[in-house]
Amino acid sequence: MNNHKERKKRLAPSKDCHSRRRSRKCDRRKDCHLRRRLRKCRRKPPTPPLIEERGLLTEFTADQPATQGETVSITIPGRPPGDPLPPPLTIARVRLNMDDISDRFFLTGTVGWQAIEGVPGVRFSIFRTRLDTGSEEEIFSIIDSAEADGGDSFAATSFTFVDEQPIVSRGEQLIEYTLRVVLLTPSTVTNAQVIGPIILTAAEMEANKPRSC
Numbered sequence: 480m481n482n483h484k485e486r487k488k489r490l491a492p493s494k495d496c497h498s499r500r501r502s503r504k505c506d507r508r509k510d511c512h513l514r515r516r517l518r519k520c521r522r523k524p525p526t527p528p529l530i531e532e533r534g535l536l537t538e539f540t541a542d543q544p545a546t547q548g549e550t551v552s553i554t555i556p557g558r559p560p561g562d563p564l565p566p567p568l569t570i571a572r573v574r575l576n577m578d579d580i581s582d583r584f585f586l587t588g589t590v591g592w593q594a595i596e597g598v599p600g601v602r603f604s605i606f607r608t609r610l611d612t613g614s615e616e617e618i619f620s621i622i623d624s625a626e627a628d629g630g631d632s633f634a635a636t637s638f639t640f641v642d643e644q645p646i647v648s649r650g651e652q653l654i655e656y657t658l659r660v661v662l663l664t665p666s667t668v669t670n671a672q673v674i675g676p677i678i679l680t681a682a683e684m685e686a687n688k689p690r691s692c
Contacts, residue, residue, distance in 0.1 A: 536585070538683040542571040542658075545675030548591045548633075553673040555592070555601060557662035567604055567659035571679035574610075578651040581686035584642040586619070588658055589678045594625035594632045596670035600663040601625075603636055607645065608655040618642060622663065627670065635676075641684075656681055 545551045556565045575584065590603060605619040618640070625634040646652050658679045662671050 535685045536682045541680040544677045550675040555662045555671045560665040567661035569657045571658040573681045574655045583684045585682045586640045587680045589637045591635045592673045594627040598626045599671040606657045610653045
């Protein structure tokens with residue numbers, strides 16, 4: 480009888496065996512969970528963060544009296560020595576409606592012109608007119624020059640500008656932008672002319688939305 484009990488004890492699994500089996504099962508379960516997570520990650524790529532819309536263009540217009548060089552011949556107004564500067568000549572014009580006081584206008588322009596005599600200095604300006612009130616003001620200008628004698632008499636003047644306060648009161652309003660040119664160098668003869676291209680563009684931009692944390 481005692482021999483039979485001792486034989487059963489020898490055949491029964493020890494506590495160490497039970498703990499080893501449990502640890503193996505736990506390891507297998509952990510491995511299964513890890514494999515499942517990896518499969519899910521492969522199937523569903525991470526969603527990229529949302530990019531907030533900022534500075535959207537909502538309206539666009541352009542005036543292009545000439546889109547090629549040497550296709551027009553427009554004398555740039557000048558003055559004899561000692562005389563006051565003449566009024567600038569309008570060569571392009573655009574109009575846009577605006578109703579949001581926080582919006583802005585993005586303006587670009589390109590003008591091709593030629594020096595005929597000497598080294599004339601030419602000023603290009605943008606004037607803004609609030610047509611509802613009739614108020615007009617010069618909001619941008621740039622000066623360029625070219626050399627007629629012994630140099631490159633052809634020039635292309637390009638510029639960009641942002642009008643940050645087109646309107647000062649709420650409500651829909653019509654805004655006009657004009658591109659004008661005048662000769663700064665006094666001369667008794669015509670010494671500069673616009674030959675093309677002549678391009679003026681305007682686009683309305685919404686105000687930037689505040690970034691969310």
